[in-house]
Amino acid sequence: MKNKHVLLINPKTVNKYYHVSLSPIDRIITGFFSWTYDKNFDIPTHSHCTTMPPISLYALEALIKDRVNVTVIDEQVDEIDFNINADLVCITSTTTQIKRAYQISEQFLKRGVPTAIGGVHATALPDECQNYFNTVCVGEAEGYIDNVLDDLNKGTLQFRYVNKRTISMEEAPFYQYDISGGKYLPFHVINFSRSCPFKCDFCSIQSTLGSYRTRSVESVVEEITKAGAKNVWFPDATLTANPKRAMELFEGLKPLGIKWLSQITMNVANNDRLLDAMAESGCWLVSIGFETLNARNIKTASKMQNKVDEYSKIIEKLHKRRIAIEGNFVFGFDEDDSSVFDTTVKFIIKSGIDLPEFYVLTPYPDTVLYKNMKKEGRIVDEDWSHYDNTHFHYLPVFQPKNMSREELREGCLYADKAVYKFTNVIRRLKNAGIWRTPVLLANYIYASRIKSRHNLLPVTESISDVNPYLDLNIDDSLLV
Numbered sequence: 001m002k003n004k005h006v007l008l009i010n011p012k013t014v015n016k017y018y019h020v021s022l023s024p025i026d027r028i029i030t031g032f033f034s035w036t037y038d039k040n041f042d043i044p045t046h047s048h049c050t051t052m053p054p055i056s057l058y059a060l061e062a063l064i065k066d067r068v069n070v071t072v073i074d075e076q077v078d079e080i081d082f083n084i085n086a087d088l089v090c091i092t093s094t095t096t097q098i099k100r101a102y103q104i105s106e107q108f109l110k111r112g113v114p115t116a117i118g119g120v121h122a123t124a125l126p127d128e129c130q131n132y133f134n135t136v137c138v139g140e141a142e143g144y145i146d147n148v149l150d151d152l153n154k155g156t157l158q159f160r161y162v163n164k165r166t167i168s169m170e171e172a173p174f175y176q177y178d179i180s181g182g183k184y185l186p187f188h189v190i191n192f193s194r195s196c197p198f199k200c201d202f203c204s205i206q207s208t209l210g211s212y213r214t215r216s217v218e219s220v221v222e223e224i225t226k227a228g229a230k231n232v233w234f235p236d237a238t239l240t241a242n243p244k245r246a247m248e249l250f251e252g253l254k255p256l257g258i259k260w261l262s263q264i265t266m267n268v269a270n271n272d273r274l275l276d277a278m279a280e281s282g283c284w285l286v287s288i289g290f291e292t293l294n295a296r297n298i299k300t301a302s303k304m305q306n307k308v309d310e311y312s313k314i315i316e317k318l319h320k321r322r323i324a325i326e327g328n329f330v331f332g333f334d335e336d337d338s339s340v341f342d343t344t345v346k347f348i349i350k351s352g353i354d355l356p357e358f359y360v361l362t363p364y365p366d367t368v369l370y371k372n373m374k375k376e377g378r379i380v381d382e383d384w385s386h387y388d389n390t391h392f393h394y395l396p397v398f399q400p401k402n403m404s405r406e407e408l409r410e411g412c413l414y415a416d417k418a419v420y421k422f423t424n425v426i427r428r429l430k431n432a433g434i435w436r437t438p439v440l441l442a443n444y445i446y447a448s449r450i451k452s453r454h455n456l457l458p459v460t461e462s463i464s465d466v467n468p469y470l471d472l473n474i475d476d477s478l479l480v
Ligand code: B12
Pocket: 013, 052, 053, 054, 055, 056, 057, 059, 060, 090, 091, 092, 093, 094, 095, 096, 097, 116, 117, 118, 119, 120, 121, 137, 139, 140, 141, 142, 191, 202, 203, 204, 205, 206, 208, 209, 235, 236, 237, 359, 364, 365, 388, 389, 390
């Protein structure tokens, strides 16, 4: 008999919602796009939505739901009822979210409800987290979660649970959640692998998720078939990390007739057979970390699989196979000066990157980048909620080498505006040569998001005190 109630919470980071907020006019436009593309591809119906369900929580839910009653609260789209009856509150958190996680924990602790934290930040900095939660969980939950539940039942919750073992994918259940309901884009989310074999210095993946490993292709095919999924999102850090296993997966997916998207890395730039199989198995969009156009930056970041002179080639190869590209670029590496923004924007437009995304370099704790910058005395801000590489609300948390922090932030905002300027969207997509409805829709959503960025203020600040956009002075005439 289940006699305990566990809340699983994903804290929000901005005052509204993470990704998309659809006005009535947006709904009509996105609805039209969806209708012409695929009538089964529902657009989100929630008044605000985020693109992705919080997979950490759904991984946990799948692990514990047979033993306890579970309520999943994604604060990006749900309100937290702080008066709800619960025996344990489990919170997941990245570094950006951790301040909000502390606030949530405090509310429940005041009522005497025990709280536990796990995930990327808790794994990197367990001692810090211990100050704010009864229980801190380090590493992949599959290694300790049964002990947590046993101790919850006995009333003997420990202050620390640690798993240092890399758990096998057979031990990691598939996510189980209902994707209808309009809070998220309606992709069925399945991990084929966990972690990543590469060692980029700014990434915290190995320290959280152990060594790279994959599931059996048969189990993935069976899961997709059982769920009747037609649109699948593989949230793997790098689906093609092991090209041989990736080939087996793509062969397995071919008969299913699904459409899918995922993240890949440049290690497959010259593997034409794999790219063919990817397209034939239903891939319509890949996200790639190009990161920088400067080979010296690539070398310092240890992203050795990226060959800058092969970027145009892989873009062309993917477009030839009608696979659209979400291209991720990071600003703030040591070789970057104030000319990097224009150079990158021009490359993106010329090569027709379908969906560009910019990030500001961020030294997340427990990464090589963090350790190096700390040693060099270049970390100037230790407030974790400012470790947000996406929204550019704050000045970068470190001192860049060849520009000021202000220049770096304004450059990121400028680049975002430039690539999503209407005329540049058309130029980009014309150069890409793929006029796919979901890509047009995604460009529309990204452009709206950039336009309404000033509404997405950080949730841990008092909004009346801080509007980080008021002081911005971007000259529109500079836009490419
Ligand atoms: C897929 C992914 C995404 C997806 C989906 C995220 C989502 N909705 O959950 C998308 C693309 C949307 C995304 C967005 C972002 N991401 Co991301 N993402 C990843 C990636 C590559 C894989 C995550 C994954 O597969 N998780 C699978 C789940 C099952 O693993 P898990 O979360 O670790 O959870 C396990 C354990 O940690 C534990 N656990 C987790 N929480 C809890 C809580 C409790 C109480 C317990 C007991 C256990 C427990 O149990 C789980 C099962 O074992 C990671 C890399 C990584 N190291 O994790 C980056 C990563 C998490 N992302 C990162 C970042 C920075 C972001 C963004 C800010 C922007 C970006 N892309 O750079 C946004 C913001 C996300 C946010 N919530 O704030 C960073 C976070 C760094 C940090 N220190 O904070 C990471 C680590 C990558 C990196 N650059 O190093 N991301």
